[in-house]
Amino acid sequence: MTVRPGFIETLACAQQRNNSLLCVGLDPQAEKIANYGVDLTGFLRAIVDATADQVCAYKPQFAHFAAMAAESALEEIIDYIHNQYPGIPVILDAKRGDIGSTAEKYAEEAFGRYAADAVTVNPYLGGDTLTPFLQYTDKGVVVLCKTSNPGSGELQNLVLDTGERLFERVARLAANQWNSHGNVLLVVGATWPQELARVRAIVGDMPLLIPGIGAQGGDLQQTLKHGLSANGDGLILSASRSILYAGDKGADFAEKARLACETINLAVQDMLA
Amino acid sequence: MTVRPGFIETLACAQQRNNSLLCVGLDPQAEKIANYGVDLTGFLRAIVDATADQVCAYKPQFAHFAAMAAESALEEIIDYIHNQYPGIPVILDAKRGDIGSTAEKYAEEAFGRYAADAVTVNPYLGGDTLTPFLQYTDKGVVVLCKTSNPGSGELQNLVLDTGERLFERVARLAANQWNSHGNVLLVVGATWPQELARVRAIVGDMPLLIPGIGAQGGDLQQTLKHGLSANGDGLILSASRSILYAGDKGADFAEKARLACETINLAVQDMLA
Numbered sequence: 001m002t003v004r005p006g007f008i009e010t011l012a013c014a015q016q017r018n019n020s021l022l023c024v025g026l027d028p029q030a031e032k033i034a035n036y037g038v039d040l041t042g043f044l045r046a047i048v049d050a051t052a053d054q055v056c057a058y059k060p061q062f063a064h065f066a067a068m069a070a071e072s073a074l075e076e077i078i079d080y081i082h083n084q085y086p087g088i089p090v091i092l093d094a095k096r097g098d099i100g101s102t103a104e105k106y107a108e109e110a111f112g113r114y115a116a117d118a119v120t121v122n123p124y125l126g127g128d129t130l131t132p133f134l135q136y137t138d139k140g141v142v143v144l145c146k147t148s149n150p151g152s153g154e155l156q157n158l159v160l161d162t163g164e165r166l167f168e169r170v171a172r173l174a175a176n177q178w179n180s181h182g183n184v185l186l187v188v189g190a191t192w193p194q195e196l197a198r199v200r201a202i203v204g205d206m207p208l209l210i211p212g213i214g215a216q217g218g219d220l221q222q223t224l225k226h227g228l229s230a231n232g233d234g235l236i237l238s239a240s241r242s243i244l245y246a247g248d249k250g251a252d253f254a255e256k257a258r259l260a261c262e263t264i265n266l267a268v269q270d271m272l273a
Numbered sequence: 274m275t276v277r278p279g280f281i282e283t284l285a286c287a288q289q290r291n292n293s294l295l296c297v298g299l300d301p302q303a304e305k306i307a308n309y310g311v312d313l314t315g316f317l318r319a320i321v322d323a324t325a326d327q328v329c330a331y332k333p334q335f336a337h338f339a340a341m342a343a344e345s346a347l348e349e350i351i352d353y354i355h356n357q358y359p360g361i362p363v364i365l366d367a368k369r370g371d372i373g374s375t376a377e378k379y380a381e382e383a384f385g386r387y388a389a390d391a392v393t394v395n396p397y398l399g400g401d402t403l404t405p406f407l408q409y410t411d412k413g414v415v416v417l418c419k420t421s422n423p424g425s426g427e428l429q430n431l432v433l434d435t436g437e438r439l440f441e442r443v444a445r446l447a448a449n450q451w452n453s454h455g456n457v458l459l460v461v462g463a464t465w466p467q468e469l470a471r472v473r474a475i476v477g478d479m480p481l482l483i484p485g486i487g488a489q490g491g492d493l494q495q496t497l498k499h500g501l502s503a504n505g506d507g508l509i510l511s512a513s514r515s516i517l518y519a520g521d522k523g524a525d526f527a528e529k530a531r532l533a534c535e536t537i538n539l540a541v542q543d544m545l546a
Contacts, residue, residue, distance in 0.1 A: 027375070063371060063378035069386055071344055097395050098336060098368050099422040099484075102300070105336035113342055122370055124397040124417060128424030144397060149372040151401030158442065161432040166439070169431065211372075 006183055007118045007140030008207060010089045015056040015233060017087065020265050024051055024257075025093065025211070025240030026060040026077065030068055035249040040070060043253075044077040047244060050254035052085040054261035059209075059238055062094035078114055089117035091142060091209070091236075096133075097122030103132040111136050118142055120187060120209075123170050127178050137181040145170045145199055148189025148212035157195075167195060171202040185209055190237070193222035205229040207236060213264070214242025220264070224271050232272070239264065279456055280391045280413030281480060283362045288329040288506060290360065293538050296482070297324055297530075298366065298513030299333040299350065303341055308522040313343060316526075317350040320517060323527035325358040327534035332482075332511055335367035351387055362390035364415060364482070364509075369406075370395030376405040384409050391415055393460060393482075396443050400451050410454040418443045418472055421462025421485035430468075440468060444475040458482055463510070466495035478502040480509060486537070487515025493537070497544050505545070512537065 005013075015021055026044060033043045048058065058081055065074040078090050092114055096106040110119035110133075118140025121133055133141045146156050146167040156167040164172070174184050186203065188196045190212035199208065210223055220237070227235050239260075246260035247253030278286075288294055299317060306316045321331065331354055338347040351363050365387055369379040383392035383406075391413025394406055406414045419429050419440040429440040437445070447457050459476065461469045463485035472481065483496055493510070500508050512533075519533040520526030 061375060061378075063369075063375050063382060066344075067378040067381040067386060069344065071339075071342065095371050095395075096336075096368075097370070097397075099420060102334060102336050105340040108340040109336060113340065122368075122395050122397050124370075124395050124428055125420050125422060126424035126427035126429070128422055128427075129420075147372060147398050147402075149398060149401055151399035154399035154401075154446070155397055155439070155443070156399070158439065159434040161434055161436075163434075166428070166431065170428070173427070 006138050007089055008183065008185070010087065010117065011056060011140070011207065011236065012233070014088050018053055018056060019269070020054055020056050021233070021235050021237045021268055022055050022261055022264050023057040023059050023091065023209070023236045023238040024055050024243050024261065025238050026058055027064045027240040027244065028070070029064065032245050036247065036253045037251060040073050041076060044073065045080060046254040047257050048077065048081055048085070050258040051243070051261050052088060054258060054265060055088065057089050057091055057236060059091040059093050061240065062092060075114060078116060082115065091118040091120065091140065092116035093120045095120045095122050095144060097125050097129060099125065100129055100132060103129050107132045107136060111139050118185070120144065123173070127173060130178055134178060134181055134183060137183055140183055140185055142185040142187055142209050143170065143174050143178070145174070145186040146188045146192050146195045148191045152189065168198055168202060171199045175203040175206060179206070187211065188227070190219065190223045193219060193226045196223065197226035200227055200229065205231065205234055207234050209236045209238060211238045213237050214239030220267055221271055224268065237264070237268070279411050280362055281456065281458070283360065283390065284329060284413070284480065284509070285506065287361050291326055291329060292542070293327055293329050294506070294508050294510045294541055295328050295534055295537050296330040296332050296364065296509045296511040297328050297516050297534065298484070298511050299331055300337045300513040300517065302337065305518050309520065309526045310524060313346050314349060317346065318353060319527040320530050321350065321354055321358070323531040324516070324534050325361060327531060327538060328361065330362050330364055330509060332364040332366050334513065335365060348387060351389060355388065364391040364393065364413065365389035366393045368393045368395050368417060370398050370402060372398065373402055373405060376402050380405045380409060384412050391458070393417065400446060403451055407451065407454055407456060410456055413456055413458055415458040415460055415482050416443065416447050416451070418447070418459040419461045419465050419468045421464045425462065441471055441475060444472045448476040448479060452479070460484065461500070463492065463496045466492060466499045469496065470499035473500055473502065478504065478507055480507050482509045482511060484511045486510050487512030493540055494544055497541065510537070510541070
């Protein structure tokens, strides 16, 4: 019997090997890809081929595939990453959330059909609805905590009668209740450095997925300052549009994407130095 | 120019025409369908044909299709309902929730690709992430409020510093902030009659989608008592497994499903009489 390494270990190894905290979000937009003279599969493979030694993970975003009925392209690119770049984990960004018997089906979809190494989930329905995902102990379950959008505070920053804010309660539940298999991560937007600091204080070394460092304008320096764990890692910095569409038009889109990755990685290395 | 009737009007007409508050959830399970000697498409069409004059809506559940890579069957059954039984609306139960630019893709998926009349969404990310759905003013946006699962209170019943519970705040936001186009509905599980009464008190006549009256054991009488609006409607009673799989084995599954619908409808009519 072989012990399969868990998602968090695989992620840490990829971060070390490529000296990168960067996750490239795969959010294909047909109208932009058309500018590059390639089809969807060609676009995604070229991006992955050009960036695979610059990243610690890929994060395909489900809606961008589903809106264009491209589930087969989603299956193919995940399979391609696993085959061509083993050791680079894939986080399916689908933000699933449903009652237990249905959550089982979503877990089958993410981990069976798509063979993702981790999936993003929504905590609003409560911990019993996360259990079907958490039971895949070698997979990562990335729970929304404080999201990057401008209006995320409408619910997430509500103050409870205990004085805690809702996102802080989610962080505490994640750390203390839901993580018995050690496979929970949290999403905290790069647009909220103060909230990031609070989450880091609550969850210890738990890895945090940080969207919003690219097109959404999140501050890299503030993210590192407030988000790094005590031993200097624990962050997955995710950028999508600013990398995928770094090229204006024309055939050098993949090269431009790689340069955009290198720029972020160098900036992070400078800040960590 | 034709004014297209909104989802809530279409729903109300279907409820009147069929004298039914019942929504049949389409949650196909391959292992159960195999017992009936039909394929997936045949199963779904037979269920719809047998029940279309007994229901006010259908609610296909996304995960059950996605787990078996059956998106084309999902497209087909929605198209079939629209063509064969116009006037019976389809609620895509997908519980979407993502930041604005991605929510636009999910809205495209639900309303464009699948041509659903309404979609379920998760409020955890805040109202700005619901806007891309709400802008489809002729479509229904069914926001999770108090879900039917046993652990739904872990977040949803948290008490805020105002004394409100989180699900009550969601109900209030839905009624007062998010419903400017008049196309918002809420999900409240039949398993929580007291919470249902609170939501009804907050949202006035807003229609409520009530899952959990079948296999999950929700109480019909309590649901009607606490959930009906002042003018005696405003409820969509959703059952899935208890109808789809009412037949044990064999070819009479559709007839058994129809009988299960009739039983619920008669019980509701008795209670309302």
